[in-house]
Amino acid sequence: MVNNMTDLTAQEPAWQTRDHLDDPVIGELRNRFGPDAFTVQATRTGVPVVWIKREQLLEVGDFLKKLPKPYVMLFDLHGMDERLRTHREGLPAADFSVFYHLISIDRNRDIMLKVALAENDLHVPTFTKLFPNANWYERETWDLFGITFDGHPNLRRIMMPQTWKGHPLRKDYPARATEFSPFELTKAKQDLEMEALTFKPEEWGMKRGTENEDFMFLNLGPNHPSAHGAFRIVLQLDGEEIVDCVPDIGYHHRGAEKMGERQSWHSYIPYTDRIEYLGGCVNEMPYVLAVEKLAGITVPDRVNVIRVMLSELFRINSHLLYISTFIQDVGAMTPVFFAFTDRQKNLRSGGSNHWFPYAPGVVPYWRRSARPAARLGSPAA
Known part of the structure; x- marks a missing residue:
């Protein structure tokens, strides 16, 4: 039995801070663009993180896409407000940044490109010319951070209403309604909203x-x-x-990232359940794994087995819902009742969908009568 968190802080080599200079793609980039053309950041992400100049973005992206074993998938693209970041030794000066997460299927490797931006010049060329799926990513980044992607075919809000003021994921944007002035719905505001819906x-x-x-x-x-x-x-x-x-899209945007700014590492765990509200505790897994990676925590095999088992149960639940509603769409009703009967059996946990059995480094001790806050950080079962 694990008695405290101190017993779990052993570093695994894969989780140590690394710069990944031995990754072949770093050598390929240096051969093409020169050794001083970019900065490699040491991180615990497990993938190379390369800071490049804004002017090089499209050229570097095109180079990676045309390598013999190319990076053919844009997995993620988003912004970061860097103004409150500490420990910036050796990194480019940045008020904001945009990161591009690329994947090579042939290499089975990832790389992250980062572009530093100044607050008075939040412009970067659109990535849609190389990867069409960058379209919505860039719209979301502009919507939430105010970063402009020059050349984007339709740069408009995607998550927030068209009449929204400001960019919510900036650190200086209020995180609570009580930080705003009292709301007043005037006739002019009503007319503005109605016009926006036209x-x-x-x-x-x-x-x-x-x-x-x-x-x-x-x-x-x-x-x-x-x-x-x-x-x-x-x-x-x-x-x-x-x-x-x-x-x-955007009708169910919960602002989970903004809520996280006011939560502790533990108290944010229940919010992950609401990201995909039918997935139960599945969304807790990647969040807790990320926290453990940052903290260098290694958990016992028993914890991993319990986590995977619970995630599999909710994966089965999700498939039951998907399959039964798909069959319902083509006119059959009976399979829906069979599937939901099995879902109810599967959910007999004492906590239904949201009982968050995950915490960094442990499996929280849980009782039916316990409050959620009481079991966070409790000793491993």
């Missing part, structure tokens, strides 16, 4: 019609029995034929 096809990359007739536009969602989730699809119809559609 559908303008041109803003969505759609035409209003042909030379002979106008198109019809219909909303599928955000609340519709066939739209599994709170999202909207704008349908463009020519008669009864759907000729185009555009998805519209």
Whole structure:
């Protein structure tokens, strides 16, 4: 039995701070761009982190994409407010940064590119010319940080309403409603909101019609029995034929990152359950693993087995929901009841969906009568 957190702080080699200078891609980048063209950051991410100049971004991205064993997948792209960061020795000066997480399938390796930005010059070229899926990532980064991606085909808000003021993930943006002035809904504000809801096809990359007739536009969602989730699809119809559609997301954005700014490492764990509210404790796993990696904590095999077992139970639950509702969409009802009966059996944990059995370094001791806060950080079972 593990008696305290001190017993679990042994460093594993894979979790030590490394610069990954021995990774072949670092040598390839130096051969192409020179040894002083970028800065390699030592981290515990487990992948090379390379700071490059804004002017080099597209050239470096294109180079990585065309290597013999290329980096063909843009896995993630987002911004960071670096203004309160400490321990910046050896790193470029940055008020904000944008990171690009690329994956090479052939190499089975990742790399992260980072671009430093000054607060008075938050501009970076769009990555959509190399990776089309950067489109929504860049819209989200502009929406939440105010970083402009020059050349983006449709740089507009994607998570927040079009009338929203400011960029919420900046560190100087209030994290609680009580930090704002009292809200007052005036007639002018009502008119502004109604005008913002007016559908303008041109803003969505759609035409209003042909030379002979106008198109019809219909909303599928955000609340519709066939739209599994709170999202909207704008349908463009020519008669009864759907000729185009555009998805519209952000109706369930919870601001989880902003809430995390006011939480401790432990108290944030229950919030991860709400990221995907049907996944139960599955979302706790990557969060707790990340905290353990940062802290250099190694857990016993028994903890890993319990975590995987619980995650698998909720994975089965998610598949039961997905399969049964898919079958329901094609007209069958009986399988839904069978699937939900099995889901109820699976969820007989005493805590239903949200009982967060994870904590950094331990499996929290849990009783039916215990409050959530009482079991966080408790000794391992």
